[in-house]
Each structure stands twice: as structure tokens, then as C-alpha cells.
Amino acid sequence: MIKRCLFPAAGYGTRFLPATKAMPKEMLPILTKPLIQYGVEEAMEAGCDIMAIITGRGKRAITDHFDISYELEHQIQGSSKESMLTDIRNIIDKCTFTYTRQNEMKGLGDAIYKGKVLVGSSAPFAVVLADDLCVNPDGDGILTQMVKLYEKYKCCIVATMEVPKEEVHKYGVIEGKAMEDGVFMVSNMIEKPDNDKAPSNLAVIGRYILTPDIFEMIQNTKPGKNGELQITDALCSQAKKGMVLAYKFKGKRFDCGSVDGFVEATNYFYELEKKKEE
Numbered sequence: 001m002i003k004r005c006l007f008p009a010a011g012y013g014t015r016f017l018p019a020t021k022a023m024p025k026e027m028l029p030i031l032t033k034p035l036i037q038y039g040v041e042e043a044m045e046a047g048c049d050i051m052a053i054i055t056g057r058g059k060r061a062i063t064d065h066f067d068i069s070y071e072l073e074h075q076i077q078g079s080s081k082e083s084m085l086t087d088i089r090n091i092i093d094k095c096t097f098t099y100t101r102q103n104e105m106k107g108l109g110d111a112i113y114k115g116k117v118l119v120g121s122s123a124p125f126a127v128v129l130a131d132d133l134c135v136n137p138d139g140d141g142i143l144t145q146m147v148k149l150y151e152k153y154k155c156c157i158v159a160t161m162e163v164p165k166e167e168v169h170k171y172g173v174i175e176g177k178a179m180e181d182g183v184f185m186v187s188n189m190i191e192k193p194d195n196d197k198a199p200s201n202l203a204v205i206g207r208y209i210l211t212p213d214i215f216e217m218i219q220n221t222k223p224g225k226n227g228e229l230q231i232t233d234a235l236c237s238q239a240k241k242g243m244v245l246a247y248k249f250k251g252k253r254f255d256c257g258s259v260d261g262f263v264e265a266t267n268y269f270y271e272l273e274k275k276k277e278e
């Protein structure tokens with residue numbers, strides 16, 4: 001079982017300035033729920049109950065969100081608003097939250113390495129990038145699908161989806177051979193390649209299952225794209241040495257790190273709520 005899920009959440013969210021000037025981008029709400037809570041709920045569904053969050057300066061709202069708020073709860077007790085806190089209260093009751101800070105922005109690989117102290121080095125763990133909001137209205141959540149695949153192959157797995165050729169430069173891109181329906185054995189991975197140099201249009205999306213030997217791989221990885229330590233490069237070494245799978249997940253992903261994707265997600269969840277009310 002995968003019990004621990006790491007949430008790199010130290011980034012600045014400059015694309016959402018000024019909203020993110022004093023507020024973590026992970027706390028931006030889609031309707032009434034902050035982005036990171038969607039990620040935590042997906043991780044819980046997949047069986048995780050230890051949420052390890054990599055924060056940074058100015059991110060204290062995340063810590064407060066996943067804690068009891070006595071005054072507020074007292075205030076709304078017995079009112080119609082009480083039910084609005086049911087979900088978050090359930091999360092707080094069932095999960096343990098741990099935190100550490102990434103002091104400098106040195107890349108996703110570095111952020112994940114900082115999480116070693118939280119997730120330990122004896123068991124596999126999940127990674128969720130809260131910016132990528134993933135849903136599967138027809139069944140298992142994306143992380144649940146990946147955990148099931150992990151149980152079969154016991155190796156690192158990255159989520160992928162096909163993106164238009166002209167957008168590959170925004171993503172980690174994989175090269176691989178199909179093993180079974182929607183599962184690829186990765187032979188190469190490139191972080192944000194030029195559109196004409198990408199090995200495929202299969203982009204990595206912010207869901208990973210990592211085995212603890214990834215920490216050694218990260219330690220042996222040199223800074224790559226934009227001078228940052230890239231998890232893509234560490235996983236590429238892993239793929240060349242052992243085995244990494246890319247999984248074309250069932251469901252939908254919203255790029256909530258961009259205004260367009262954020263609005264799209266908002267509309268999607270709004271329509272969903274409307275339908276529930278009908």
C-alpha cells in the first residue's frame with residue numbers, strides 16, 4: 001500500500017499575480033475548495049493518509065487550512081454553513097499532515113528530494129502537483145489508477161497524456177514502447193524540449209508514484225532545464241538503469257497553473273454542482 005503522498009507546493013505562482021502576492025497559489029479556490037484540497041482528496045481516495053507538503057515562505061495558509069479552526073467552527077455550529085466544513089474536517093480527522101520547507105527554488109527534483117525527510121526511504125510514495133487538477137467522472141481517480149498499476153509492476157510510474165505537438169515544450173515528454181493498453185515502458189524523458197525536438201507528444205502530468213531509490217537518482221542528477229534539478233532527468237536515469245512506466249490515465253486534467261485552465265476547471269465544477277442541484 002502507498003500511504004504517503006508528497007505535495008511540492010513551494011512555487012511562487014507568478015502567473016496568478018497579484019492574487020498570489022500574499023497567498024499560496026495552491027490555496028486558489030475552484031468554486032469553494034482550494035486546489036490543494038482536491039489533490040489531497042485524490043490521494044486519500046488512493047489510500048494515502050500521510051500528506052507530506054513541501055512549502056516555502058508565505059505558504060502558512062496551507063498549514064492552517066489543514067488544521068482545526070476553533071473560533072470559526074464554534075461560530076457556525078448549528079447553522080446551515082456547518083456542512084460546508086464537513087469534508088475538510090473529515091480530511092483533518094483521517095490524515096496526518098507533515099511539512100518541510102524548500103528554502104530556494106531549485107526545481108521539482110530538489111523539492112521532491114527535500115521531501116525525503118517526510119516520506120522516508122523505505123516505501124514507495126505518491127507525488128501530486130496540485131496545479132494539475134485531475135478528475136475521472138467515470139471511475140477511479142488518477143492516483144488510484146496509478147496505485148493499482150504500481151501493485152502490478154512495483155516501479156516508478158508517471159502519468160501522461162497526449163498534448164498537441166505545439167505544446168510539448170511546456171512539459172516533461174516521454175519516449176517509450178507500449179507494453180499494454182495505455183502503459184508505456186519509458187526509454188527516454190526530456191524536460192520541456194523544443195517542439196521540434198520532442199520524442200513524442202506524450203506529456204508528463206503532475207502525478208507520480210516513486211520508489212525510494214529515486215532519492216539517490218536525484219542526488220546524482222545535475223541541474224538541467226533552466227538550471228534546475230529536474231525530476232524528469234532523475235526518472236530518465238532510472239528508466240535507463242531499471243524500469244519506469246508512463247501511464248496514459250483515464251480522466252481529465254485541468255492545467256490550473258494557467259488562467260485558461262483555471263477558468264476551464266471552474267466552469268467544469270460549476271456545471272457539475274448545477275447538475276447536482278437539479
Ligand code: G1P
Pocket residue numbers: 108129132170171172173191192203204205206230231232257
Ligand atoms: C512540471 C514538470 C514537468 C511536467 C509538469 C506537469 O513542470 O517539471 O515535467 O510535465 O510539471 O504539469 P512545471 O509545470 O512545474 O514547470
